[in-house]
Amino acid sequence: MATSSSHATFGSLQSSYLNKHSPFHKGTAMIFMTKFERPTRFDAIRVFSSASPVIHPVQLLSNGTSDATRKKSSESALILIRHGESSWNEKNLFTGCVDVPLTQKGVDEAIEAGKRIKNIPVDIIFSSHLIRAQMTAMLAMNQHRxxxxxxxxxxxxxRAQEWSEIFSEETKKQSxxxxxxxxxxxxxxxxxxxxNKQETAQKFGNEKVHEWRRSYDVPPPNxxxxxxxxxxxVAYFKDQIEPQLMNxxxxxxxxxxxxxxxxxxxxDKLTSxxxxxxxxxxxxxxxxxxxxGGFIRRGSPPGPTEASVYAFSKKLAQYRQNLDNMML
Ligand SMILES: O=C(O)[C@@H](CO)OP(=O)(O)O
Structure with a gap:
């Protein structure tokens, strides 16, 4: 029988991990929650002085970021999003590299994710080759201010490169x-x-299927x-993504x-x-x-109804403040 939940059974492990290992309880709660739990609090830093120097938002963004601003700041934001619910998450099927789309619920989740990050500047997006991740990125960015x-x-x-070229510098800046x-x-x-995950567990036993799904070094068949x-x-992250953050x-x-x-x-330097x-x-x-050169976990940005004024760093606070000034 198909069920839509693949995560609820790990709740106790999650909280024991959280209690034992996490110095960032509020921030990591998002990561460890089961799919039935809702986010409550976050380690957002409340903001801020109205005396913050006014910097035009465009100056804080890629393409529009001045070199001087970049050099002064050694800080950048990294946002990770797991794709919204896919058709095979809904059917409780092992998906892996099979390329299936989002469900309507997944579309809604991606839009909600976009609302959470709409005040955080994004200069470059990395996604997998799979449509569920790309759909999530696109739908989320559609919410951005x-x-x-x-x-x-x-x-x-x-040829693909040539045929997708953009010939307007202004349009490139807005991309x-x-x-x-x-x-x-x-x-x-x-x-x-x-x-089906449940039928596979019935056939091979819960223990075996749990080992395939959640051991570190035991691969599923082939x-x-x-x-x-x-x-x-991680090799790709270090080679292609970290240099962007350093920049x-x-x-x-x-x-x-x-x-x-x-x-x-x-x-987070987690062990296996x-x-x-x-x-x-x-x-x-x-x-x-x-x-x-290090990563500081800030948890999940609050949704629109969860906090009024927030930011995660002075630079992000300035960015949001300037968007507010410019757009509201
Ligand atoms: O089916 C999959 O591809 C993954 C993610 O949905 O499942 P699991 O939770 O077993 O890693």
């Missing part, structure tokens, strides 16, 4: 590049792809273990449960025992600040 347009870069061939990479794909689930997925996802760019990554668990393992208890909800953005 800057209204820049995410544009997928097609570098798969020189956000979206880089897609197979390395950010969901873990390849091998011969489990397309099978598929990738989390360790194998982490190897390619002062604010990055959004829209990807998958296991590719993001791998990246969070790297960001810790990462196996980490669960990510669909469509909940998580914010990190990259500062002085």
């Amino acid at each position: 800057r209204k820049k347009v995410p544009v997928i870069e097609h570098n798969e061939s020189s 956000i590049p979206v880089i897609t990479a197979w390395q950010l794909n969901e873990r390849m689930y091998g011969e489990l792809q397309g099978l 598929g990738e273990s989390l360790e194998m997925c982490a190897k390619r996802a 002062g760019k604010n990055v959004l990554i829209a990807a998958h449960g296991n590719s993001l668990r791998s990246i969070i393992m790297y960001l 025992e810790q990462v196996i208890n980490l669960e990510l909800s669909t469509g909940i953005p998580m914010l990190y600040i990259f500062k002085d």
Whole structure:
């Protein structure tokens, strides 16, 4: 029988992990909650002095960011979003690298995610090759107050590159590049792809299926273990994404449960025992600040009805304040 929940059974492991290991309880609650729990509080920093120097929002953004502003600031934002509910999440099927779309609920989750990050500047977006992650990024960015347009870069061939060229500098400034990479794909689930998770547990036993799904180094039949997925996802993060952050760019990554668990393992320096208890909800953005070469976890930005004035760093506070001044 199909059920839509794949996460609820790990609730106790999640809270024990949280209690034992997390110095950031409020911020990490989003990461560890089951899909039936709702976010309550966040470690947002309340803001702020009206005496903050006024900087035009465009100066704080990519394309519009002045070199002087960049050099002064060694800080950038990293947002991670697991895609919204997919058709196969709904049917409780192992999905892996099968390319299925979002459900209506997934679309709504992506829009809600967009509302949570609409005041955070985004300079560049990374996504997987899979449509559920790309849909999530696009729908979320549609909510952004800057209204820049995410544009997928097609570098798969020189013709694709040439045929998707933009010939207006002004239009380029109003665009956000979206880089897609197979390395950010969901873990390849091998011969489990397309099978119902509950029926598979009945056939092979709960313990075996739990080992396939949540051990660190045991791969499902002909598929990738989390360790194998982490190897390619983290290598890509270090090679392609970290340099953008070092360069002062604010990055959004829209990807998958296991590719993001791998990246969070790297960001939060989790051990292989810790990462196996980490669960990510669909469509909940998580914010990190990259500062002085390290990652500071800031939890999930509040939704529009959850807080009035907030920010996660002085720079993001200024950005929001200037958007308010400019647009309201
Ligand atoms: O089916 C999948 O591809 C993944 C994510 O939905 O499942 P799991 O929760 O087992 O990692």
